[in-house]
Amino acid sequence: MNTFGKKLTLTTFGESHGKAIGCILDGVPAGLTIDEGFIQSELDRRKPGKSKLETGRKEDDKVEILSGVFDGVSTGTPIAMIIYNTNQKSKDYDNVKDLFRPGHADFTYFHKYGLRDYRGGGRSSARETAARVAGGAIAKLMLRELGIEIQSGLCEVDGIKGEVLDFEFANRSKLYALDPNKEAEQEAAILKAKEAHDSVGGVVLTTATGVPIGLGEPLYYKLDAILAEAMMGINAAKAVEIGDGVASSHLKGSENNDEITLGGFKSNHSGGMLGGISNGDTIIVKTHFKPTPSIFQEQDTITTHNEEVKCNLKGRHDPCVAIRGAVVCEAMMALTLADMALLNMGKKMDHLKEIYKG
Numbered sequence: 001m002n003t004f005g006k007k008l009t010l011t012t013f014g015e016s017h018g019k020a021i022g023c024i025l026d027g028v029p030a031g032l033t034i035d036e037g038f039i040q041s042e043l044d045r046r047k048p049g050k051s052k053l054e055t056g057r058k059e060d061d062k063v064e065i066l067s068g069v070f071d072g073v074s075t076g077t078p079i080a081m082i083i084y085n086t087n088q089k090s091k092d093y094d095n096v097k098d099l100f101r102p103g104h105a106d107f108t109y110f111h112k113y114g115l116r117d118y119r120g121g122g123r124s125s126a127r128e129t130a131a132r133v134a135g136g137a138i139a140k141l142m143l144r145e146l147g148i149e150i151q152s153g154l155c156e157v158d159g160i161k162g163e164v165l166d167f168e169f170a171n172r173s174k175l176y177a178l179d180p181n182k183e184a185e186q187e188a189a190i191l192k193a194k195e196a197h198d199s200v201g202g203v204v205l206t207t208a209t210g211v212p213i214g215l216g217e218p219l220y221y222k223l224d225a226i227l228a229e230a231m232m233g234i235n236a237a238k239a240v241e242i243g244d245g246v247a248s249s250h251l252k253g254s255e256n257n258d259e260i261t262l263g264g265f266k267s268n269h270s271g272g273m274l275g276g277i278s279n280g281d282t283i284i285v286k287t288h289f290k291p292t293p294s295i296f297q298e299q300d301t302i303t304t305h306n307e308e309v310k311c312n313l314k315g316r317h318d319p320c321v322a323i324r325g326a327v328v329c330e331a332m333m334a335l336t337l338a339d340m341a342l343l344n345m346g347k348k349m350d351h352l353k354e355i356y357k358g
């Protein structure tokens with residue numbers, strides 16, 4: 001599956017309960033230092049089973065680079081990476097072989113393809129997002145060389161909103177919470193839902209700093225549109241806001257405009273984009289995640305043979321997918337910005353001459 005991209009394409013493969021998952025990242029310029037330790041550390045941030053706030057499935061998510069890197073640098077050829085699955089426990093899914101889990105992709109996949117890989121949702125499982133994170137880590141390394149840094153954290157859990165955006169704290173927090181004053185309350189809400197065999201939703205804030213003016217193509221392939229697509233492409237993402245997003249429709253023009261001075265914009269309601277093009281300010285995107293569909297309460301459903309039955313699930317599931325979703329949001333933003341940076345090459349004659357003549 002090709003997740004997106006014009007100049008930088010990420011194709012992922014694999015199923016949650018198959019042998020392995022992985023990706024091919026094509027379009028990375030030659031000569032980028034590929035820090036394997038950094039790729040692994042990004043996978044470690046996303047991997048399942050780190051705390052009771054996450055699914056109990058334990059995977060090391062050890063990544064192996066198969067191609068496109070020689071002597072520690074990219075060769076300009078496709079970079080293939082593989083992660084072997086080690087803790088599938090497919091038996092947990094035996095009792096849902098013939099029925100559709102409410103809220104998951106079972107119903108639509110079955111009707112679209114006419115068959116059912118019931119083992120952990122197969123391709124529809126968010127396990128696939130590990131491959132996105134591996135590709136995103138290389139995009140981050142590329143962006144770092146251009147002075148662009150991406151960060152994220154949870155700004156809301158189960159309707160409990162944070163007011164502070166402390167990214168350093170988020171990095172240390174088990175739930176990547178941005179507000180140190182709200183972390184305990186947010187964690188308690190997740191654990192309370194888990195105890196009640198239920199799940200909660202959450203909102204991830206992702207930012208990019210150091211983005212130059214000019215990334216994003218006008219009218220078609222706009223930066224805001226492509227970022228929204230990238231985030232909406234993550235499992236369980238249900239809405240995306242750019243800058244002030246929904247709130248901006250409640251503001252007056254005088255409140256919403258970011259006034260301009262020689263020192264820069266006075267505010268950043270736009271989320272760092274105007275006309276689909278980055279304006280040099282911080283890129284701000286919020287991604288809203290629904291509550292995990294797989295819950296441990298009895299629910300009504302139907303079978304593949306059209307009988308009404310009760311659905312009772314077993315197995316291991318995230319009580320709040322937004323937590324690990326945060327790391328995936330960073331990867332998707334990195335892949336989008338790296339793609340846009342490559343697309344932006346030679347858009348002005350003097351830049352084109354610079355590239356060709358040096």
Ligand SMILES: Cc1cc2nc3c(=O)[nH]c(=O)nc-3n(C[C@H](O)[C@H](O)[C@H](O)COP(=O)(O)O)c2cc1C
Pocket residue numbers: 055103104105124125126129234235236237290292293294295316317318321324325328
């Ligand atoms: C990081 C992450 C972890 C997830 N973990 C689970 C899980 O443990 N159980 C589950 O039912 N859904 C989980 N999901 C959500 C499902 O994969 C998703 O709801 C499903 O593919 C249906 O797609 P949709 O919600 O986008 O329509 C997770 C999503 C993400 C982003």
Ligand SMILES: C=C(O[C@@H]1CC(C(=O)O)=C[C@@H](OP(=O)(O)O)[C@H]1O)C(=O)O
Pocket residue numbers: 016017047048055056057059088119120121124125126127130235315316317318
């Ligand atoms: C395995 C991962 O998360 C999985 C995502 C997921 C889903 O339905 O999306 C359901 C669960 O799958 P399983 O029942 O196979 O353990 C999660 O554990 C992962 O993120 O690596």
